[in-house]
Amino acid sequence: MIKQAFFLGLAIAAMSFSLNAQAKDVYVNGYTRSDGTQVRGHYRSAPDNSYDNNWSTEGNTNPYTGERGTNERRGY
Numbered sequence: 001m002i003k004q005a006f007f008l009g010l011a012i013a014a015m016s017f018s019l020n021a022q023a024k025d026v027y028v029n030g031y032t033r034s035d036g037t038q039v040r041g042h043y044r045s046a047p048d049n050s051y052d053n054n055w056s057t058e059g060n061t062n063p064y065t066g067e068r069g070t071n072e073r074r075g076y
Contacts (some may be wrong), residue, residue, distance in 0.1 A: 030041040043064050043066045045054050055062040060069040 025043045042045040056071045
């Protein structure tokens with residue numbers, strides 16, 4: 001029984017680590033736009049094929065600024 005619980009815990013930890021590795025945030029360096037506007041460096045969600053899991057989408061919150069998303073969900 002103890003061995004089963006140990007391996008179950010190990011499997012859960014491995015899956016959790018795998019999910020966290022895929023959901024990393026990405027730092028974007030600051031830059032200057034062609035019109036001279038300075039853009040500060042910032043974090044964004046990692047790129048993927050989903051629109052609905054971005055911080056700016058309704059129901060999501062940016063963990064760095066606390067701002068709630070306002071863009072309508074698209075369902076893909």
